[in-house]
Amino acid sequence: MNWQRLVEDRQKFFWVLQIAGWVGYALVNYIGSRVFEMRDIYVFVIVLNAYAGCLLTIPLRYLYRKIWNAKPLFLIFVVFVASYIVGTSWSVIQKFNLWEIYRHGYRPDEWFYYFKQGLDSVYIVLCWSGLYFGIKYYQLLQGEKQKALKANTMAHEAQLKMLRYQLNPHFLFNTLNAISTLILVEENKNANQMVSKLSEFLRYTLNTDPIKRVPFEQELHVLGLYLDIEKVRFDDRLSIEIDVSEEAKNALVPSMILQPLIENSIKYAIANLESGGAIAIKAQVFANELLLEVSDNGPGTDISEGELVKSSGVGLANTQDRLKTLYEHNYSFVLSNNQPQGLVVNIRIPFEKG
Known part of the structure; x- marks a missing residue:
């Protein structure tokens, strides 16, 4: 009993x-x-x-x-x-x-x-x-x-869902604008590809519980959909580099944890560079912890003690709030300047094998 x-x-x-x-x-x-x-x-x-x-x-x-x-x-x-x-x-x-x-x-x-x-x-x-x-x-x-x-x-569930769903409208607005532009210039093939990938991406975001953790390999697939959509928008101006260890692919992570960081890099870094820019995604396991890194070579920003001095966006703040709600004090979220220029976001969370 x-x-x-x-x-x-x-x-x-x-x-x-x-x-x-x-x-x-x-x-x-x-x-x-x-x-x-x-x-x-x-x-x-x-x-x-x-x-x-x-x-x-x-x-x-x-x-x-x-x-x-x-x-x-x-x-x-x-x-x-x-x-x-x-x-x-x-x-x-x-x-x-x-x-x-x-x-x-x-x-x-x-x-x-x-x-x-x-x-x-x-x-x-x-x-x-x-x-x-x-x-x-x-x-x-x-x-x-x-x-x-x-x-x-x-209350935590409601907070997490609110934070998650706050991330999607900005991306959706930009993508629909891009699709509309492709249709106007009669690039129907590219527009159709964007619609298909947007549909799969949104289906994932709506069907995945923001409270549950998912394998990082699954997250990489969804990030691939997102980046493919953005590549249609930016063409050759957007370069992506992914370096993820096999062990890290099996780690459990909060769903859509990196997407707002990448969206932030595209919005404030890549979009402001005439010649385009690069985004690097890295992940590895060290000392029973999962280390995630998203970096860009954009113009960078003012940083003090690992945080932005001024920030008008919600992507970084919402990601940090989600980590705090899920892991309390057992995590780190640090911003630093990239070399020779740009921004680096480092995340450390406990390693949980999926």
Whole structure:
């Protein structure tokens, strides 16, 4: 049986603990009877006492549920009074079982015997009440933790999806403009290729959950579609260099993690160079970490402590936010100047084999 499920099912959990607790009480008393060499008939008395205690404490559960939200002082008062009544009633039953079954009608003369045995029963019922409230509070605390965790997870999912879908409109706008231009100049073959690749690219972005990780080899294929589309736009002005190790291809990465970085390089670097430019994509595994790098030879920008001094785009910021949401502090996202010019983006994330 799954322990977590049992704890969450309050009805079943109560009955399991109730029965197990009173069986345990009977076993402890049985061991004591063996130590003090009581006659075998005493086992029957122990069973009856445990059964009576089990039955008498069941109504306490429903009483405590009724007063659960009462003021603390009233709650404590009711618990002590109810425990005293139930404990005293149980003590009377125990005396009856002991004297009528085991001692055949014998009654002790000392008055303190009655008082002491009655208090013992009250203490046991008070312990039962304390355990009930302790377990109840524990269950409520676990329930609140589960709700908070679920709400936090849903918030992260919503945030990731928002960040992912914020990346697509700019690229889509540029591509549709390029297709429109190709149609106007009657380059229908190129326009048709762009539409086909755009369709496959968008299908991937819409069907892939931004929260799940995918093999980097799959990401490379999608990046290939994206770059093929951009090559139609820029023709020979765009040069691509890819250097990815075989081990890195099998690594799991957040879906579409590099696309906004490449889009950023094309928008701010390649598009501003009359003679075009180059983008390099590198990936390798080192010390159980996946190292990703995207670099260009554009005009570069001002960088301070691994971050842009001024940035009007959302690509870099959204990528960093996604990494922070997915990996918390177990990642790095660093910007640096390329040599002799351009921008380099380095990402380090834990290596997970797909």
